[in-house]
Amino acid sequence: MRGFYRARGTGGRSLGEMTIIITGFAASPDRGKGLARDMRVRWALEEAGLAYEVHGLSFAEMKEPAHLARQPFGQIPTYEEGDLILFETGAIVLHIAERHGGLLPEDANARARAIAWMFSAASTIEPLTTDRDVAVYFEKDKPWQAERMMMVQDRIRSRLAQLSRRLGDAEWLDGDFSAGDLMMADVLRRLASSGALDEFPNLVSYVARAEARPAFRRAFAAQLAAFEAGQAG
Structure with a gap:
């Protein structure tokens, strides 16, 4: 797709050999305040210590067939991990939390x-x-x-x-x-x-x-850096 940026998350562990890819806005509607909903997914991945990549989408690209196949309502974020594609932030965060320690209690x-x-x-x-x-x-x-x-x-x-x-x-x-x-x-x-x-x-x-x-700060910094890179471009 046109206009993608690719940003590497700061989480340490990869999920086996599979790359985790999420989508976010290519340009920040909130002017870098970190309020877009991909923040929750970034934050969860940082808490879990997982490496990830972010594909930035324009508003036009969010309505194109390739993205609609992943997110039928044309929104962000989405989550891709091998053959698994998820949408809805709550579902994505729950998936991450259930598979990795630190976000849900053992009891x-x-x-x-x-x-x-x-x-x-x-x-x-x-x-x-x-x-x-x-x-x-x-x-x-x-x-x-x-x-x-x-x-x-x-x-x-x-x-x-x-x-x-x-x-x-x-x-x-x-x-x-x-x-x-x-x-x-x-x-x-x-x-x-x-x-x-x-x-x-x-x-x-x-x-x-x-x-x-610290995980929130890393997620916020990564989202802000992507926004600033888009502005510079």
């Missing part, structure tokens, strides 16, 4: 709870952040936008209050850091610029702890 019950938090991030919290993005960027000229924004913000505040109460003064959602925290923290990162988190200091600290992890 069966704790493992199930961590997976539940992954689903909670994707199904309970993230749809609200998406609603907000739609209202802010695509409905700003609608006469009812202000009223809708109030409703969206109220729903976000309610869910964040529930999450804040559950987290309390704990470091992570359920014991040690897990794929559940990875997914949840990255979803919350998308709200940081809105000020929605400011009412909940423990959630602000929770996100900061996640962003301080």
Whole structure:
């Protein structure tokens, strides 16, 4: 495909002899803030210590047949490992976590709870952040936008209050850091610029702890470097 960049991940281990390839944006829509959803996959791979390559796609290439064969909705990221091709960030992160240590607990019950938090991030919290993005960027000229924004913000505040109460003064959602925290923290990162988190200091600290992890920093740096390389090109 045209316009690909190829970036090598900093993870150490390869998966047998197979190369892990993921897709991301060739140019960053968020101007290098690391909010594109391939960040979660990069982060999981870095936590697992796995080497990977990234193919950058333009918006036009995301709608071409070659990519649609991997991702039927024309989005990023995708994950390719030999004959296995996956889409949806939650499914990809779960696949990585189930096959490699460090992202899911050994205890069966704790493992199930961590997976539940992954689903909670994707199904309970993230749809609200998406609603907000739609209202802010695509409905700003609608006469009812202000009223809708109030409703969206109220729903976000309610869910964040529930999450804040559950987290309390704990470091992570359920014991040690897990794929559940990875997914949840990255979803919350998308709200940081809105000020929605400011009412909940423990959630602000929770996100900061996640962003301080060496694996996150490596993933962020790799995504930013790819964006900057695309700008220079």
